[in-house]
Amino acid sequence: xxxxxxxxxxxxxxxxxxxxxxxxxxxxxxxxxxxxxxxxxxxxxxxxxxxxxxxxxxxxxxxxxxxxxxxxxxxxxxxxxxxxxxxxxxxxxxxxxxxxxxxxxxxxxxxxxxxxxxxxxxxxxxxxxxxxxxxxxxxxxxxxxxxxxxxxx
Numbered sequence: 331x332x333x334x335x336x337x338x339x340x341x342x343x344x345x346x347x348x349x350x351x352x353x354x355x356x357x358x359x360x361x362x363x364x365x366x367x368x369x370x371x372x373x374x375x376x377x378x379x380x381x382x383x384x385x386x387x388x389x390x391x392x393x394x395x396x397x398x399x400x401x402x403x404x405x406x407x408x409x410x411x412x413x414x415x416x417x418x419x420x421x422x423x424x425x426x427x428x429x430x431x432x433x434x435x436x437x438x439x440x441x442x443x444x445x446x447x448x449x450x451x452x453x454x455x456x457x458x459x460x461x462x463x464x465x466x467x468x469x470x471x472x473x474x475x476x477x478x479x480x481x482x483x
Contacts, residue, residue: 334393334422336429339372339383346392347372347383350412358449359474368397368410381406382433386413386422393417396426398433401443406434408444411453423456431460435483442483445475 339347348369355361368375372383380400386393394413398406408430413422434442445467446453457479467478 333388334425335387336425337385337387339377339385341373343383343385343392343395344372346385347395347397347410350392350395350414351410353414354412358447362473364472368399372397376409380437382430382437383410384426384429384433386417386426388417394422394426396430398430398437398442400437404438404440406437406439406442408434408442418452423453424460427456427460431481431483440483441480443478443480445472446477446479447474448476 337343351365351369352361355365376383376397376399382398383395384398385395392414394411394417396411397409399409401407408427411423411426411430413426431442443465444457444462446457448454454477460481462479462481465478465480467475
């Protein structure tokens with residue numbers, strides 16, 4: 331893992347953000363309109379709203395990504411975390427999750443939330459290990475998400 335760097339978004343990396351996330355969403359679910367908006371136009375739908383996008387880079391290859399969406403003052407949502415298949419199982423997701431929590435702190439967050447699905451067991455295990463706890467989800471927030479989790483920072 332020592333050769334994996336976490337780097338910030340720049341426009342040349344948008345295609346990686348889009349392709350990595352479309353790949354995993356389409357494997358398990360169907361892309362929704364909010365997915366397409368965030369993935370195809372992250373400048374407007376994540377960054378301009380006070381959020382961030384991070385990437386895991388190994389050598390010259392982008393192997394994972396995660397987004398941070400501002401919900402309200404002090405509250406951010408971790409969105410669009412994905413790792414390419416050949417890098418899964420190597421703790422890249424944990425590295426990204428920890429980095430995005432640190433980024434949230436620099437933005438003044440006191441809480442980070444996320445929405446996920448009960449069939450994504452590896453992701454659920456990761457979130458629990460780093461301190462996320464289940465909370466009550468809002469009705470209809472995202473059609474594929476049946477679990478809401480949060481962590482106090």
